[in-house]
Amino acid sequence: GPYTITYFGVRGRCGAMRIMMADQGQEWKEIVVDFADWMKGDLKATCVFGQLPKLEDGGFALYQSNAILRHLGRNHDAYGKDGKEAALIDMMCDGVEDLRLKYVKMIYQEYDTGKDVYIKDLPNHLDKFEAVMAKNKTGFLVGDKPSFADYSLFEVLLNHLVLCSSCLDTFPSLKSFVEKMSARPKIKTFLDSEAYKKLPINGNGKQ
Numbered sequence: 160g161p162y163t164i165t166y167f168g169v170r171g172r173c174g175a176m177r178i179m180m181a182d183q184g185q186e187w188k189e190i191v192v193d194f195a196d197w198m199k200g201d202l203k204a205t206c207v208f209g210q211l212p213k214l215e216d217g218g219f220a221l222y223q224s225n226a227i228l229r230h231l232g233r234n235h236d237a238y239g240k241d242g243k244e245a246a247l248i249d250m251m252c253d254g255v256e257d258l259r260l261k262y263v264k265m266i267y268q269e270y271d272t273g274k275d276v277y278i279k280d281l282p283n284h285l286d287k288f289e290a291v292m293a294k295n296k297t298g299f300l301v302g303d304k305p306s307f308a309d310y311s312l313f314e315v316l317l318n319h320l321v322l323c324s325s326c327l328d329t330f331p332s333l334k335s336f337v338e339k340m341s342a343r344p345k346i347k348t349f350l351d352s353e354a355y356k357k358l359p360i361n362g363n364g365k366q
């Protein structure tokens with residue numbers, strides 16, 4: 160750090176990085192972009208892919224939420240103990256991204272017609288994470304301390320618990336993971352904060 164996040168006033172694609180920074184004891188600043196301002200196009204034109212979030216680390220600017228998580232992982236020793244652990248962490252982060260994309264598609268494109276089908280199919284995705292978590296036995300996806308993939312999984316699971324409060328009932332390792340992550344003191348303080356609670360999960364108000 161010092162880090163600055165530029166993003167819209169939602170949890171969205173910044174949920175995981177905020178939880179990660181909070182847990183790592185890293186302070187950060189927020190620049191909240193109003194969507195009407197964004198539509199004027201000036202800021203968009205400066206973004207590498209025309210989208211937010213942006214993370215600034217001193218004079219260094221980075222886009223793509225998962226690249227930001229990886230950067231934080233490198234800076235905060237949350238990217239495994241060797242090359243193989245790092246590769247497994249990348250794999251799990253990409254697996255979380257696949258689930259996140261399905262969730263976002265349902266929320267933004269087919270909430271009314273697709274929510275029930277999505278929830279019915281959810282165990283077929285969660286069981287993969289359950290298996291990895293159960294096999295590793297440390298309470299984390301890879302190795303014996305949290306990596307950026309754990310923060311991303313944790314955040315996506317919190318969103319799914321809002322969508323369907325019973326969705327982890329048949330997945331004991333994931334349920335215990337969410338309970339333990341939520342109880343980590345710095346995460347608990349962050350999740351209890353107004354700064355976190357005031358933000359909607361998604362930009363269209365659906366959850």
Ligand code: GSH
Pocket residue numbers: 171172203209210211212222223224225
């Ligand atoms: N793959 C990108 C990431 O992970 O950061 C996706 C970024 C993205 O979809 N950004 C959206 C955005 O900037 C908000 S979550 N939308 C406004 C626009 O495209 O003009």
